Amino acid sequence: xxxxxxxxxxxxxxxxxxxxxxxxxxxxxxxxxxxxxxxxxxxxxxxxxxxxxxxxxxxxxxxxxxxxxxxxxxxxxxxxxxxxxxxxxxxxxxxxxxxxxxxxxxxxxxxxxxxxxxxxxxxxxxxxxxxxxxxxxxxxxxxxxxxxxxxxxxxxxxxxxxxxxxxxxxxxxxxxxxxxxxxxxxxxxxxxxxxxxxxxxxxxxxxxxxxxxxxxxxxxxxxxxxxxxxxxxxxxxxxxxxxxxxxxxxxxxxxxxxxxxxxxxxxxxxxxxxxxxxxxxxxx
Numbered sequence: 001x002x003x004x005x006x007x008x009x010x011x012x013x014x015x016x017x018x019x020x021x022x023x024x025x026x027x028x029x030x031x032x033x034x035x036x037x038x039x040x041x042x043x044x045x046x047x048x049x050x051x052x053x054x055x056x057x058x059x060x061x062x063x064x065x066x067x068x069x070x071x072x073x074x075x076x077x078x079x080x081x082x083x084x085x086x087x088x089x090x091x092x093x094x095x096x097x098x099x100x101x102x103x104x105x106x107x108x109x110x111x112x113x114x115x116x117x118x119x120x121x122x123x124x125x126x127x128x129x130x131x132x133x134x135x136x137x138x139x140x141x142x143x144x145x146x147x148x149x150x151x152x153x154x155x156x157x158x159x160x161x162x163x164x165x166x167x168x169x170x171x172x173x174x175x176x177x178x179x180x181x182x183x184x185x186x187x188x189x190x191x192x193x194x195x196x197x198x199x200x201x202x203x204x205x206x207x208x209x210x211x212x213x214x215x216x217x218x219x220x221x222x223x224x225x226x227x228x229x230x231x232x233x234x235x236x237x238x239x240x241x242x243x244x245x246x247x248x249x250x251x252x253x254x255x256x257x258x259x260x261x262x263x264x265x266x267x268x269x270x271x272x273x274x275x276x277x278x279x280x281x282x283x284x
Contacts, residue, residue, distance in 0.1 A: 068086060069084045069085070069086050070084070070085045070086070070167070071083070071084060072084070072085050072125075072127075072161075072165075074127055074157060074158050074161050075157065075161065076153070076154050076157035076158070077153070077157065079131050079134075080131075081127050081128050081129070081130075081131065081154065081157075081158070082105065082127060082128050083105060083125055083126065083127030083128070083158070084105055084125070084126045084127070085123070085124075085125050085165070085167065085168065086114070086118055086123060086124050086125075087123035087167045087168055087171075088118050088121055088122075088123060090121065091121055091122060091123040091171055092120075092121045092122055092171075092275075092276055092279055092280035093122050093123065093171050093172045093173070093174055093197060093198075093275055093276075093279025093280060094122070094123040094124070094125065094162060094168045094171040094172070094173055094174070094279075095114075095117055095122055095123070095124050095125070095173075095174040095175070095176050095200075095275055095279075096124075096125045096127070096155060096158055096159060096162070096173060096174070096175055096176070097110050097113075097114065097124065097125065097126045097127070097175075097176050097177075097178075097181070098129060098151065098155055098175060098176070098177040098178070098181030098182070098184045098185045098188075099126075099128075099129060099178055099179075099181050100178045100179025100180050100181050100182075100203075105126040105127050105128050106126075107126075107178070109178070109202075109257070109258065109264060110126055110176070110178060111126065112264060112268060113176065113202070113264070113267065113268045113271060114126055115268075116265075116268035116269060116271075116272050117176075117268070117271065117272050117275060119272075120272040120275070120276055121276070121280075122174075122272065122275050122276065122279065123167075123168060123171060125158065125162065125168075127158055129151050129154045129155075129181070129184070130144060130154075145180055146180060146208070148180065148183045148184050148187055148208045148209065149187065151180065151181065151183075151184035152183075152184040152185075152187035152188040152191070153188075154184075155175065155184055155185065155188035156188050156191055156192060159173055159188070159192060159195065159196070163195075171279075172197040172279045173192075173195060173196055173197060173279075174196065174197050174198040174199065174200070174218075174275050174278070174279055175188060175189055175196060175198075175199045175200070175218075176199075176200045176201075176202070176271060177199070177200070177201050177202070177204050178201075178202045178203060178204060179203060179204060179205060180204075180205050180208065181204065182201035182202070182203075182204015182205050182206050182208075182222075183204065183205045183206055183207070183208030183209045184209075185199050185201065185204070186199065186201070186206050186209035186212055186213060186216055186220070186238075187209045187212040189216050189217075189218045189220075190209070190212035190213075190215035190216045190217075191212075193217055194217060196217075196218040197218060197219075197278050197279045198218055198219050198220070198221075198274055198275055198277075198278035198279055199216065199218050199219070199220040199221070200220075200221045200223065200270075200271045200274055200275070201220070201221070201222045201223065201235070202223050202258070202267050202271070203223070203224060203225060203228060203231060203256050203257070203258065204222065204231075204235070205231070205234060206220075206222060206234070206235060206238035206242075207234040207235070207237055207238045209238070213238055213241035213242050213243075214241055214242070214243050215243075216242060216243070216244050217244050218244060218278075219244060219245040219246070219274070219278045220242055220244055220245070220246045220247075221246070221247050221248070221249070221270065221271070221274045222235045222238065222239060222246070222247070222248035222249070223248070223249050223250075223251065223267050223270060223271070224248065224249075224250050224251070225250070225251050225253075225254030225255050225256055225258055225263065226250050226251055226252045226253055226254055227253065227254060227255045227256075228254070228255055228256045231256060232250065235248060236248075247274075249270055251263050251266050251267060254266075
């Protein structure tokens with residue numbers, strides 16, 4: 001009987017231990033993110049800023065239909081990256097997507113946003129920032145997903161390829177970055193200067209761009225989920241460092257991945273408005 005009682009007590013305690021361990025891990029992760037951002041940007045304590053909450057729209061349909069897609073290959077130094085180019089008739093501009101860690105050009109969220117941009121008359125290029133071999137390596141080591149310099153250079157290579165692409169060479173370019181791709185987009189935009197007409201970051205880590213934040217000239221929009229508290233702080237600090245035209249929007253009720261009904265719609269339409277405004281009158 002005593003053995004049964006002890007076994008029952010042990011099993012009952014397991015959920016509590018797991019819950020406490022999970023909370024401890026989340027708290028530690030949040031602390032490391034915040035500490036990293038403060039170190040990178042030399043940020044001061046947060047002060048009040050004007051924030052616009054976006055009203056939830058209709059539930060996002062991840063299977064949003066896209067236009068005609070052309071499979072392309074992008075030479076990037078010693079490697080070749082796979083991409084999908086879609087340019088609607090009379091396109092107003094072209095947006096290159098930089099996905100987050102562990103993702104690819106097949107990201108359902110970026111695919112959805114790309115569909116909304118195409119409906120607004122904006123061409124899109126979704127491509128893999130890493131090769132299959134690099135993805136496999138990063139899965140085991142995790143050392144490439146935060147290599148913002150490498151990811152940014154992949155974006156720069158893609159932008160230069162688009163300058164030679166018959167369908168896209170007459171269009172002004174923009175960047176849309178998610179998670180770590182947001183940091184890469186900022187660094188690449190700083191390097192390319194006036195060649196980039198606009199940048200949008202979705203739940204991004206622009207803080208990882210460091211000094212490049214002060215060198216960006218392209219109008220930049222930062223979009224963050226209202227429940228993504230640590231990333232809100234990181235984006236607020238990055239916003240202060242930017243010297244270009246800039247805005248940020250917090251999507252009420254949204255978590256980091258914008259999985260809640262209507263939140264991804266809000267992201268997509270804010271991005272479409274930003275790109276239409278800043279790319280449509282900049283054909284070369």
